[in-house]
Amino acid sequence: MKSKYVYGLNMILISALMTLSACSGDTNEKGSPSPSEPAKEANSQSSTPTNGKYTPAIEVSTVRYTDAGFKFKDGESLDKNIWNGIFEDELGIKVKNMWVVDKSQYNQKLNVTIASGTLPDFFEVDKVTMQRLVDEGALEDLTAVYEKYGSPFAKKTLTVDGGAAIKASTVNGKLMAIPHTASNGGVASTEMIWLRTDWLKKVNLSPPKTMDDVMKIAEAFSKMDPDENGKNDTYGLAINKEMLQNFGSVRGFFNGYHAYPDYWVKDASGKIVFGSVQPEMKVALQKLQDLYKNGVLDKEFSVKDTNKILEDVNAEKIGLIYGHLWDPPGKTYDINYLKVKDAAYPLWQTYPIVSVDSAPVKVQANPTAETFFVVRKGVKNPEVVVKLLNTYLKKYIETDYSGSVNPFIAKDGIFPAKFAPVQLESPNLNLEAWYKVVDALKTGDGSKLDFPASVHFDRISKFRNGDYKMWYSDRTFGPEGAFKVIDQYDKQKTFVFDEFISSPTPTMVDKLSTLTKMEMEVFTKIIMNAAPVSDFDKFVEQWKLSGGSKIEQEANEAYKKNQGN
Template identity: 50%
Template sequence: MKQKKRALTAASLLLAAALTFSACSNSNSGGTNAPPSGEPTEQNDGQASAVTGPLGKYDPPIEVTTVRAVNQAFKYDEGKSIDHNIWTDIFKEQYGINVKNMWVVDESQYRQKLNISIASGDIPDFMSVNKEELLRLSEEGQLEDLTQLLEQYGSDYLKEMLNQDNGTALNAATYEGKLMGIPQMQVNGGVSTAEMIYVRADWLNNLNLPEPKTIDDIIKIATAFVKDDPDQNGKDDTYGLGLNKDLFLQHGTVKGFFNGFNAYPDMWLKDDSGKLVYGSIQPEMKAALEKLSLLYKDGVIDREFTVKDWNKLAEDVAADRLGLAYGNVSHGGFIQKTNKNNNPDAEWKVYPIVSVDGSPVNPQLSDTANNFYVVKKGANHPEAMIQLANIYLEHYYLTSYAPEPNPFISRDEGIFPGKYHPVQIDPLNVNLDAFRQVQDALAKQDGSHLGFPANVHYDRLKKYAEGDMEMWFATIVFGAEGSYSVIDYYDNNKLGLYNAFQGAATPTMSEKMASLKKFQDETFTKIIMGEASISDFDTFVDEWKKLGGDQITAEVNE
């Protein structure tokens, strides 16, 4: 029998107080027995179908449409697909919901495809949008107000998840007093979004190099990795500091490097007067860009980085060509893992990002939610998206499958059944909490008390300790010196800097920020490559302000 365990009593999932909503006379902790209008909604075929609060079953079944972005590295169980999988079966059989994907594209194409759909008015019943798209759709009256729907249909646990950051993300989804989207909270959110440094430890040993403590150490390591034959194969076939063409995305970003100079691109900061200013145009950026341009000039940065996305960079890691890059907490589990599979002698270590003078760095943190689930105005079942969120939390986090294997956890390389779900809202620090529980259990040599997901990580680490090298990916992430040890260090020392502006996109931001971002990244790339001088940074700042930056700054401060 499956045993239900509520989040409020599960130690691994205790995160924040439940979201407080005003009570209605016809509602209770489980929701209401009727749709917000008080009447059943109609399907396209004219049949009435309603649910009785969170996790109710539609009878007759309903169909809702959405659109999806998938990672090109995604794999599916044999016979399964994004349209037919473990989740779609649960939706249909247990809840009477058929989810139809109007279209599915790779993550890199999603924004473009979505904006074409928005422009044409051909949008699905629900979808994931960013802040700018949320504002645009709200202003055009294309979205349902979810305020009452969340109160009536949201489960207690869903409301708790949405209040993990004291409601900051919910405020970002509120337009003119109405909740227009459900924040897409991420499992590796909060402090877990901080960057760290991945280094080939065996290369450090080969060259008798110290572990990185300062930016100068990073430069020395990067220079030695490209010039001193770190793999000792007698060939000039290795790179220094890994960068990808997108600069601020995935493995090989420059954010962590910039943070070491007290520079914070793509986020709003408070100046000494308390005014919000944009990090990308602050003077601290200039010193970091100048250093990167010198590294590129000296051949320490791959000359072809401008044509390599992070997937190509990952191929360099896998092929023993790259041993130093900034990345996030999850990268070791699949990027460095591939290198370890190819070369069992490869050794990796993960370090906190470092500063110019060796003092602790405040890593920049991503917003609690950059994307939001929204519902099309006039959708037959506007509450269905919230029901799907309830279902995700109920089956992924609140159900114990022991002693049977958890069906949502990866069983084969690259297969993540839990990720097939179209509406995912996760506990921000569940994996950090799990890391701490696992380390305590390993010290006591007793993991019998652990719940999901800590029990999964504990079992993997035990298998690795017993010689199962297939479990190496677990130790680079959840081991005592893995990537979560860095996150633990940041959290224990209260390190980390959030965007000082958490509101919905302002009108000018919605209109011009994308083009300003493109202008910024092109300028930074040219400076790094030496196609523009470091003095051109000042010109960029002036142009950024004239092209809408000053107006956005005024609106943000207002």
């Protein structure tokens, strides 16, 4: 399994052998010279803000990337689109791209630009690059300008995750970036239980309220012939060979035992510790081994990837899965629904992850921001990035387009919102849309819904009118859909983020991929009863001796530094 701490390591340090001559001929995609120096000159001119608009207009530079999802009207590009006119007319800001490349080339191109010493005024980076530039003193502290210029709506949007994204953008107590938050992180990224309710009824059991209930349901699904074909060919719980990611993960299962694999969590002393080597993991591994020995888990799970799990779902061999809210749209539950569309109840239903004891479950959530907008040190108007963001949010999200067309929403494959040089989504964008959809379904009138609520209302309406292929939308955005679970997590704040939000430490870079491989091998052997559960203790000892202790030391040093201590 590829550790998330290895992500972006190609962005850590550029070799000293990279010469500036390799960059002196740097051009943009059209072959014109880099406008970085002219942009700096324009930025240094005297300009007086009047009613929030710079007079005369100022010019600022950035760098951009595109991908296969970028489509433009004739004559438009990232250099010329709807946002250029808005920013110049309303703010007096001219944004110029030093270069534009495909997303796959962005990190490499940015490395060259950084090495050349011709940084744009603002640009997007990952966590590793942000930390590196902070250490080099190359970035502006945005604490004061964010506080002064950030609109109430922008601040609300950037803290809807409880402040996790702002925290990830903060180093030594200073806000060093504006986080590029996304709607697929935070509480929306948590796992939940997907359960076949028709099987549940056949084995005469109720939805799970405790981990003991989960164990009972899993055993019944494997032993009581829930598909009624007279064969012992069903499994109680799906698990893929990667174990902690993708469809068929058991990360949520571990969370039910208050275990947090591959996450850093606080211990009683306030230090952060690595979840994979904590005692709670041993308890959960024992339970999975019990299920395996009892025939509840597929004996071949260690060689089955996500696609194989999907095949088992379609073959109706699986009735219990830990998954995400997006699993129905991206998977094939609807195929099963079509087979029993006359049933009086939904085939698959979502439920919150349950606890092994009276303590509430804390479900692991992915970061709400993995990239960040930073400002070059010495820029005359560092507040520009905040002003651009304010206007982007006002135009795209904050403005009520009910009864009219939002000009920034996708039409004919063109999505102008993506063209803005500074952008983000609320981590709760889809949760907020769910509230709107549920209310509209009560009256049957979705005419005043905005995007994306309007899309989901339309799909659910089609489902209710007999289009069973739209079943997945009802299971996700319907009143009893997956977002009902997400709403519960959000209201009760029963989700947690990784406490380690710095860039990878030196020993992480050197050792963590090897330690992760060892972790997966030991866990798999224990679950498959090829090793006793007591081997977990040996694994923890070996993990620490093989670099884990040094990683914990470095992680805590970085944690304290990030907290401003």
